[in-house]
Amino acid sequence: MxxxxxxxxxxxxxxxxxxxxxxxxxxxxxxxxxxxxxxxxxxxxxxxxxxxxxxxxxxxxxxxxxxxxxxxxxxxxxxxxxxRFCNSEFGDLKLSAGEVAVVTTLLLRGAQTPGELRSRAQRMYEFSDMAEVESVLEGLTTPRRWPPSSPGCPGSRENGKAAICICFATIWTR
Structure with missing residues (x-):
């Protein structure tokens, strides 16, 4: 899909x-x-x-x-x-509560830094610290999590968290 x-x-x-x-x-x-x-x-x-x-x-x-x-x-x-976008009985995409909060925040507000994601997603999920936010972002950007048909992230830096957020938001809103 x-x-x-x-x-x-x-x-x-x-x-x-x-x-x-x-x-x-x-x-x-x-x-x-x-x-x-x-x-x-x-x-x-x-x-x-x-x-x-x-x-x-x-x-x-x-x-x-x-x-x-x-x-x-x-x-x-x-x-x-x-x-039925995620975590539905018929969908392929299964996300944790933290991942749902990050994805939702990106869908509603576009690209953001990890710090902005932590504070803006707080109503949906309480991240314990920035390391947890970064761990969620890493998990979301791991290629095996997404179907092979998902587009890549041209020009993104492997360890650049801001680039990951921008790329992820772009993928979802093309």
Missing amino acids: KYQLTAHEARVIGCLLEKQVTTPEQYPLSVNAVVTACNQKTNREPVMSLSESEVQALLDTLVKRHYLRTVSGFGNRVTKYEQ
């Missing part, structure tokens, strides 16, 4: 991942909740102003690509969406 996302697709998936961890009682999310999450002014870079129809089109596309699934059932008056 290729993990190439547009900036808007990355925002939608990032929002669903974030809300799954931070507000599990409200998850899965309705279209309106996804619109609100995507257009949130805090913890987002860049700030977006997506319409309901734009978000609905993104959700439909991501469902077709199997990154999301719709949830309906007794008591649900509206269709809700949950992510």
Whole structure:
């Protein structure tokens, strides 16, 4: 499976991942909740102003690509969406809680330094120290973790943590 996302697709998936961890009682999310999450002014870079129809089109596309699934059932008056991007029963990508926090933060805010990732991912996962953040980044950038079809990181330095973050964010938002 290729993990190439547009900036808007990355925002939608990032929002669903974030809300799954931070507000599990409200998850899965309705279209309106996804619109609100995507257009949130805090913890987002860049700030977006997506319409309901734009978000609905993104959700439909991501469902077709199997990154999301719709949830309906007794008591649900509206269709809700949950992510299948990682840690789902049908997905290939299995991530630890720390890895989910880092990936989510990168999807929502773009490239960041390890220090920024540690502080900004804090609501989703409490890193014990910078060494743990760097260990998570190393694990995420290990080629065997990703399907062979994932693009490489042109020009990145092997030990440059900032380059890893920038490259990783670029891979996910092409």
